[in-house]
Amino acid sequence: MKSSLNLVFNTIKSVNVSVNQGFGFDVSLDVKREDLIHSIVSGNKYRKLKYNVLFAMEEGYDTLLTFGGAFSNHIAAVAAVGNAYGLKTIGIIRGQELVDKVDENPTLSQAKEKGMAFKFISRSDYRCKTDLSFLKALKTEFGEFYRIPEGGTNNLAVKGCEEILTEEDKEFDYVCAPVGTGGTLSGLINSSKPNQKILGFSALKGSFLNEDISKFAKQENWKLINDYHFGGYAKINEELVTFVNTFNAVNEIPLDPIYTGKMLFGIMDMIKQGYFPKHSKILAIHTGGLQGIEGMNKILKQKRIPLIQYS
Numbered sequence: 227m228k229s230s231l232n233l234v235f236n237t238i239k240s241v242n243v244s245v246n247q248g249f250g251f252d253v254s255l256d257v258k259r260e261d262l263i264h265s266i267v268s269g270n271k272y273r274k275l276k277y278n279v280l281f282a283m284e285e286g287y288d289t290l291l292t293f294g295g296a297f298s299n300h301i302a303a304v305a306a307v308g309n310a311y312g313l314k315t316i317g318i319i320r321g322q323e324l325v326d327k328v329d330e331n332p333t334l335s336q337a338k339e340k341g342m343a344f345k346f347i348s349r350s351d352y353r354c355k356t357d358l359s360f361l362k363a364l365k366t367e368f369g370e371f372y373r374i375p376e377g378g379t380n381n382l383a384v385k386g387c388e389e390i391l392t393e394e395d396k397e398f399d400y401v402c403a404p405v406g407t408g409g410t411l412s413g414l415i416n417s418s419k420p421n422q423k424i425l426g427f428s429a430l431k432g433s434f435l436n437e438d439i440s441k442f443a444k445q446e447n448w449k450l451i452n453d454y455h456f457g458g459y460a461k462i463n464e465e466l467v468t469f470v471n472t473f474n475a476v477n478e479i480p481l482d483p484i485y486t487g488k489m490l491f492g493i494m495d496m497i498k499q500g501y502f503p504k505h506s507k508i509l510a511i512h513t514g515g516l517q518g519i520e521g522m523n524k525i526l527k528q529k530r531i532p533l534i535q536y537s
């Protein structure tokens with residue numbers, strides 16, 4: 227199998243960010259800018275798709291099919307990668323009501339522009355998306371396709387995420403990443419040194435993630451932090467938006483409010499609470515996701531919450 231997709235424009239380096247804020251905490255924090263890989267196939271979505279797309283092409287598939295919600299970074303990434311490699315893409319989208327809202331939804335309208343075809347299904351049908359009968363019906367409707375699961379996590383995705391950490395990251399004591407399905411964290415765990423601690427910041431409520439990660443993780447040096455999901459997946463409040471905007475103003479690093487914003491809020495809070503021993507070197511993985519901000523800002527505007535700055 228080939229070992230790369232020609233999408234990466236940047237060398238991914240870590241940058242040191244300010245943690246002092248006048249308090250003099252004796253730890254360092256670096257952010258690994260995986261978000262700079264590509265504007266849409268960004269961060270962990272590039273890592274997770276890489277070996278899947280290479281495999282699909284090698285096996286002669288001409289169509290990728292996957293699943294996601296209205297703001298899904300994964301849907302956006304699959305549409306863009308398919309477009310770049312001449313593969314047809316089909317998105318099975320959660321929520322029938324979205325069928326006539328594509329044009330007002332930045333994620334879906336961009337995916338459509340990249341040639342993705344959609345099938346909108348109800349939330350109850352969406353729950354059955356891995357049932358054999360449902361997949362059979364999709365084959366009848368669309369013909370042969372390479373199926374990528376919701377969120378993109380499978381063995382090949384974890385393999386791609388094992389490439390996030392490089393030799394120069396061995397110096398860090400802690401490696402932090404946001405967690406949706408846990409595929410990214412699993413890859414980080416597998417390629418970490420046993421003496422490094424891998425902390426996953428859950429972006430959603432629920433302890434089921436521990437099991438999901440255990441399926442893929444080959445080491446025990448990890449922990450899930452469940453205190454910073456802000457009420458659940460994609461739940462946002464003004465405190466979080468203010469944090470994301472301040473962090474960007476101080477460090478010139480834009481964060482998304484669903485994953486990386488919550489993670490960095492958590493890391494900063496844990497630093498203040500003295501969670502990390504003195505002189506700890508902390509690395510936070512910026513997993514991307516900035517494409518979702520435009521859509522999120524539309525919701526914030528309706529709720530009269532300040533908007534997220536991301537340029």
Ligand SMILES: *Cc1c(COP(=O)(O)O)cnc(C)c1O
Pocket residue numbers: 269270271299300377379404405406407408409410411482485486513514515516
């Ligand atoms: C999808 C996504 C995640 C979650 O990754 P998992 O591998 O599903 O845990 C984290 N951060 C961003 C920005 C994402 O888009």
